[in-house]
Amino acid sequence: MRLPVRLPRPALPLRPATLYLLLTYLALSAMPFFPLLLGLPVTRPLQVLGVEAMAWIAAWALFKRPAWFHPLLLPAFLALPVELYLYTYYGQGISTHHLGIMAETSPIEAMEFLGSKAWLLAAVLLGVLAWWGSSWRVAFHTRALDWRDGSRWVVLGVLGLALALFVYEKQVGVAPQAKPAAASAARVHLVAATASASAWSAPRLPGWARLPVELDGFARSWPFGLMARGVDFYKERQYLADLNRRSAAFRFDARQGDPANAPDVLVMVLGESARYDRWSINGYARETNPLLAQEANLVPLQDLITSVSATRLSVPVIISRKPAMQSLKDGFTEKSFLTAYKEAGYKTYWLSNQISFGKFDTPVSVFAKEADTVEFLNLGGFTTRSNLDEVLFAPLARALQDPAPKKLIVLHTLGSHWNYAHRYPARFDKWTPSLRGVDKPVVTDDAIEPLMSNSYDNSILYTDWFLSQVLERLKASEKVAALMYVADHGQTLYDKSCDLAFHGHNTQYEFHVPAFVWYSDSYGALFPAKVARLKQHRKARLSTENVFHTLVDLGDIRYPGERLEWSIASAQWKRHKRYVDSYGWTDYDNARMRGDCREVIDKGTPLPRR
Ligand SMILES: [Zn+2]
Numbered sequence: 001m002r003l004p005v006r007l008p009r010p011a012l013p014l015r016p017a018t019l020y021l022l023l024t025y026l027a028l029s030a031m032p033f034f035p036l037l038l039g040l041p042v043t044r045p046l047q048v049l050g051v052e053a054m055a056w057i058a059a060w061a062l063f064k065r066p067a068w069f070h071p072l073l074l075p076a077f078l079a080l081p082v083e084l085y086l087y088t089y090y091g092q093g094i095s096t097h098h099l100g101i102m103a104e105t106s107p108i109e110a111m112e113f114l115g116s117k118a119w120l121l122a123a124v125l126l127g128v129l130a131w132w133g134s135s136w137r138v139a140f141h142t143r144a145l146d147w148r149d150g151s152r153w154v155v156l157g158v159l160g161l162a163l164a165l166f167v168y169e170k171q172v173g174v175a176p177q178a179k180p181a182a183a184s185a186a187r188v189h190l191v192a193a194t195a196s197a198s199a200w201s202a203p204r205l206p207g208w209a210r211l212p213v214e215l216d217g218f219a220r221s222w223p224f225g226l227m228a229r230g231v232d233f234y235k236e237r238q239y240l241a242d243l244n245r246r247s248a249a250f251r252f253d254a255r256q257g258d259p260a261n262a263p264d265v266l267v268m269v270l271g272e273s274a275r276y277d278r279w280s281i282n283g284y285a286r287e288t289n290p291l292l293a294q295e296a297n298l299v300p301l302q303d304l305i306t307s308v309s310a311t312r313l314s315v316p317v318i319i320s321r322k323p324a325m326q327s328l329k330d331g332f333t334e335k336s337f338l339t340a341y342k343e344a345g346y347k348t349y350w351l352s353n354q355i356s357f358g359k360f361d362t363p364v365s366v367f368a369k370e371a372d373t374v375e376f377l378n379l380g381g382f383t384t385r386s387n388l389d390e391v392l393f394a395p396l397a398r399a400l401q402d403p404a405p406k407k408l409i410v411l412h413t414l415g416s417h418w419n420y421a422h423r424y425p426a427r428f429d430k431w432t433p434s435l436r437g438v439d440k441p442v443v444t445d446d447a448i449e450p451l452m453s454n455s456y457d458n459s460i461l462y463t464d465w466f467l468s469q470v471l472e473r474l475k476a477s478e479k480v481a482a483l484m485y486v487a488d489h490g491q492t493l494y495d496k497s498c499d500l501a502f503h504g505h506n507t508q509y510e511f512h513v514p515a516f517v518w519y520s521d522s523y524g525a526l527f528p529a530k531v532a533r534l535k536q537h538r539k540a541r542l543s544t545e546n547v548f549h550t551l552v553d554l555g556d557i558r559y560p561g562e563r564l565e566w567s568i569a570s571a572q573w574k575r576h577k578r579y580v581d582s583y584g585w586t587d588y589d590n591a592r593m594r595g596d597c598r599e600v601i602d603k604g605t606p607l608p609r610r
Contacts, residue, residue, distance in 0.1 A: 017138045018145065021066060024135045025056070028076050031222040035087055039439070047217045055224040061155040065146045066139040075230075076223030077132040081124050094226075099233040243331045243366045250335045254343040254552070254559035261526055264479035265400070266341070266408045266555050269467065270315060271487030272354070272415030273503060276512040278460050286431065288460040291468035292516075297524060299534045301515040301568070304542040305588055308581045309489035309503045309510035311354070315364045318486060318544045319410075324578075325585055328609060331363065337551050338370040338408065344557045347404035349373045351395045352412035353387055364412075371410070373399070378414065388425060389413045389466045396470065400477050408555070411470065415463055416491060418502055420455040424462035431457050443501060449494040452501070456493055471518055481520040482554045486547055487513040498597035506582035508598040513544075517554070517568075530554065530569040537568045541589060543578045584608050 014022070032048045035041070042048070063069040083093050139145075219228035256262050276282055280289040281300050292298060306314045307324035316322045319336040326332070338348045350371035354364075368374055377391045392411050399409050416423060421435035429436050431454035441448055467485060474481045490510040492500045503510050517534050524531050530553070549566035552559075564570040579585040582599065584606030594601045 015142070015144070018142050021135055021138045021142065021145070024131070025066075025223075028073065028080065028223040029056070031080060031083055032220055034084065038087060040087070043220065044217065048221050051217050051221040051225070055218075055221060057155060058159055059224065060147050061152050061159060064148075064152065065143070067136070070136045070139045073223050074132055076226055077128050078125075079226055081128060094229065099229070240366060243363070244369070246331065246333050247335055247366075250333065250339070252335070252340045252343055252559040254340040254557050256344045257556040257558050259345075261556075262406060262480075263482060263523055263526070263555055264406055265474065265477065265481040266346075266551065267470065267474065267481070267483040268319075268337075268408070268410045268551055269470065269483065269485040270318065270410065270412045271463065271485055271514065272311065272413055273417045273489065273491045274415050274460065274463060274487035274514050275456075275490035275493075275509055276514045277509070278457060279514045281516075282514060286457055288457055289464045290461075291464050295468070295471060295518060297519050297521065299517045299531075299538050301517070301537075301542055302539045304486065304513055304515040304544070304546070305511045305578055305580065306487075306489050306513050306544045307511070307579055307585075309505060309507075311488045312363050314488045314544060315412075316367065318488065318547045319367055321548055324543060324545050325607075328581065331366075335370055336367040337548050338367065338410070340552050340557055340559060341408040341555060342370070342372070343559075344555065346406045346408045346555070347372050347402060349395070349399045349407065349409040350375070350412070351392050351399070351409065352376045353378045353389050353392055353414045354412050368410075368412075386414060386422065388423065389415065389463070390469070393469065393473070396473060400473060400479075413463070413466070415487065416456060416459040420452065420459045423459040428458050428462040428465070430461055431455075434458055446494065453493055456491065474520060478522075479520065480522045480526055482523050483518045484515070484547065484551055484554065485518075486515040486544060489513060492597060495598070496596035498595065500597050505597070506580065506586075506599055508593050508600055511580045511588065511600060515542075515547075517550075527554075527556065529571070530556075533569050533571055533573065537573055540568065540573070541575055541578060542568060543576070545576070579607070581609070582606065 029052050032052075033042055033045065059069045059072075060066075079094055086093055218225050219232065278284050278286075278288060279300075280287045281293050281298075282302065287293075307317065308314050308327045313327045316332055316336075317324050317327050319338070320332055320334055322332040322334070338350065342348050348371040350368040350373070352368065352375065354376070365376075375395050377395070378386050392413070396409065396411065399407060414423060419435065419441065421438065421441075426436070433451050433454065435441055435448075435451050435455040438451065441451070471483065474483065489503050490507075490513055491503055492498060492505055492507045492509045494501050495509065498507075500507065519527075519531055519534075546566050546568055549563055550568045552562070553564065553567035553569045564572040565574040566576070567573055578588040580588045580591075580600050582591075582601070584602075585608075586600055586602040586606045587604065588600060590604060591600045591602050593599065
């Protein structure tokens with residue numbers, strides 16, 4: 001019996017033009033394997049190959065000849081040089097984060113950022129367009145690659161069936177919401193690892209009938225997988241827009257207490273992964289704060305905790321009135337202190353060395369956008385090579401020189417985020433052997449612990465220099481100024497027998513964060529009572545929930561319904577219950593610290609997560 005299935009007859013010998021077209025498609029498809037040339041790993045390469053083959057067959061079957069699908073490949077041609085650049089310099093490909101930067105950057109800003117490289121970019125762009133155009137021309141003129149025989153209809157039939165299954169899975173297979181993760185969910189090593197938790201939940205469709213392709217695998221394939229990244233980006237945008245809509249109408253009705261005697265500049269520095277006990281001003285044996293230790297007007301806060309140990313969950317609690325026990329839920333209906341300051345007549349800045357857009361920090365960027373000036377300066381990721389925090393000095397200088405009389409400036413740093421060795425320049429590599437020069441540290445290997453620890457301390461040493469540089473700039477501006485620093489969470493570092501590292505756990509090392517307030521001499525003269533209260537409360541039991549109220553109070557900003565009992569700079573300050581996310585909401589002040597990980601264990605029963 002003759003089967004109607006026959007592969008398209010190869011038109012041999014290939015003419016050079018046809019070969020050019022096929023090599024072009026091969027080059028686009030090879031992009032996911034480019035990291036191998038740089039010695040970087042490629043996740044599930046066979047899956048990527050398989051997905052690519054299926055996508056090519058599907059496109060060819062649908063359109064019959066390359067001339068008709070070639071125009072759709074334009075985004076891939078344009079993305080190719082960008083992807084090559086990002087992999088070479090940042091060790092990662094285009095993400096929704098990068099698409100976000102492109103969408104959020106005006107052409108003028110882009111030109112400023114690119115500088116003289118703009119010409120190079122223009123040349124690359126022209127070259128890519130010429131490549132795309134010339135290969136399209138070939139696609140038009142060649143008929144050797146047409147898929148003419150009956151096998152095309154068989155493939156189309158299979159595609160139709162796959163589409164039907166897909167729609168069925170989407171419509172019928174509405175899986176019930178997964179239950180909130182049990183307490184053991186806290187035991188996640190890299191927070192980044194949790195991101196891959198699939199949103200592709202199993203439907204009622206029998207398991208065997210499911211399509212063998214995961215969206216994630218498709219998104220990593222080239223060139224057609226770029227579409228999936230576009231969809232991901234669109235969803236992220238929708239989510240952001242929704243959060244924005246909900247808080248758009250919110251107002252504090254804030255005003256300056258005494259406009260004639262107001263502070264000029266308030267700076268809020270958001271630290272990253274900084275651990276309280278690794279700061280020498282907090283008693284660490286290694287001198288990690290040689291510069292901050294010399295600051296006369298610096299008030300370290302000795303007992304301030306965060307309730308959660310992930311940036312995207314903890315920062316909203318720091319900068320808004322979002323209650324700590326709501327921190328596990330995304331979004332909040334109020335605005336941040338940026339808006340309170342704006343209403344009181346301050347020009348506001350959000351200057352960030354963190355990534356602007358992506359799964360980790362969307363709840364943060366929603367608040368950041370309240371600022372008059374928003375600058376995200378980091379094109380890298382968290383775990384890969386990226387800019388050092390000193391990249392913030394230039395925009396800080398511009399903000400300080402701005403003619404606006406009163407300013408609030410937020411500096412969101414990358415601090416001591418893994419990989420620590422990428423957070424400081426060579427001259428800060430004081431404690432060795434460190435992770436500097438270790439190309440691909442095996443983070444699960446215990447032997448790495450001393451290197452990790454040394455590099456971590458070096459990153460704190462760099463933070464010390466960074467912060468003292470910011471203070472020097474404030475002093476030089478001769479403004480009435482105050483600065484508050486608080487880290488978003490700490491870090492566990494395979495301490496003794498503890499088998500945990502990084503953050504996202506329930507350890508005291510991650511909940512207890514370094515924090516301090518600094519004030520200029522002129523600020524001290526203008527607001528002696530606030531400074532006296534700060535000093536009085538330096539050992540008080542505080543949490544990141546105190547930060548919003550304290551920062552607004554330091555600016556002498558008043559608003560209806562203000563809660564001065566939450567401000568450390570107020571005589572009305574009162575202790576509040578401090579809960580941390582550890583097997584439910586654990587009362588931090590009625591807990592014991594278990595084992596070398598110093599897991600925070602409630603002596604009573606933790607409150608359930610809502
Ligand atoms: Zn963080």
